Amino acid sequence: MARTQAKVKRGDVARTVGLRGRVGRPPKALAGNIEERILDAAREVFLERGFDGTSIDEIAERAPASKPTIYARYAGKPALFAAIVERSIGELTALRSTYTPPAGTVQEKLAGLATAIVDRAMKESIGLLRVTIGEAYRFPDLSCQFHEVSRKRTTQVVAGLLADTIGSAAPKRPPSKTYEAAAEIFIDLIVLPLLMRALMGMKERTIRKEMPGFVRERVKIFLALHAKL
Incomplete structure (x- = not known):
């Protein structure tokens, strides 16, 4: 997700730090949603240093925000990481209101949908997945929470979606159990294999080249299986 605020240089942040090392009130140029700044900074640090290597001090410096401000909103690193995961999933949730299926057959529409989901997941989730997998042996609860x-x-x-x-339900009607079962198949059959290639280090341009076929x-x-549900 693109940062909603301009990225702050280390020197700019340093000028907001008081004598005791606490981050002071941010300048007017940084005014905005404090929670967005905290989550943006936390995501950067988690992706760079992993879960164990991340510190609240560095997140506070990058945000910039004071540690008490962060702890007033998040109990610690697990809560911060969970909030980042939730926001990442929220980006996928937004896809339902922004995605327009391409014209064509049902097969072509579903191919377009799969591509849109993979594009969004590669942009928002791959880095977080790597962090979670890398720390799973030390933080199994974190890994399970992320997955669930x-x-x-x-x-x-x-x-x-x-x-x-497919056009079998009104846009605002809650998905039926049939569509939830279909979604499980769709994810496991189409989306996850492509994401696994990214996780295993395959270059993005190679994945995108192979993706259409x-x-x-x-x-x-999927359509053959869906017909049997």
Whole structure:
């Protein structure tokens, strides 16, 4: 997600730090949503240093925000990381209100949907997934929380998108159990294999080159399975 505020240079941040090392009131140029600044800074640090290597001090410096301000909103690093994950999933949730299926057959519409979901996930989630996997052996609860929350929310969103794309439900109607089951298949069959390639280090341009053919073939399989639900 693009940062909503201009990126602050270390020297600029240093000028806001008091004699005791606490970050003072940010200048007017940094006025804005304090929670967005904190989450933007935390995401940067988590992606650079991993969960264990991240400190609240560095997040406070980059935001900039005081440590008491951060702790007033988030109990600690796990709560901050969970909030970042939730915001990342929220970006996918927003896809339902912004995505317009391409014209064409159902197969072409589903291929477009799969590509849009993978594009959004590669932009927002791959880095967080790497952090979670890298720290899973030391922080298993964190890893489980990430998986459970992201899987549940993603399934709900994809179920709604499938209902909208296939045209079997009104846009505001809650997804049926059938569409939730279809979403599970759609994610496992099409989305996750492409994300796994990214996680394993395949270059993005290679993934994008292979994506159209892969998605077309997997959509055919999905439609055959969906017909049996």
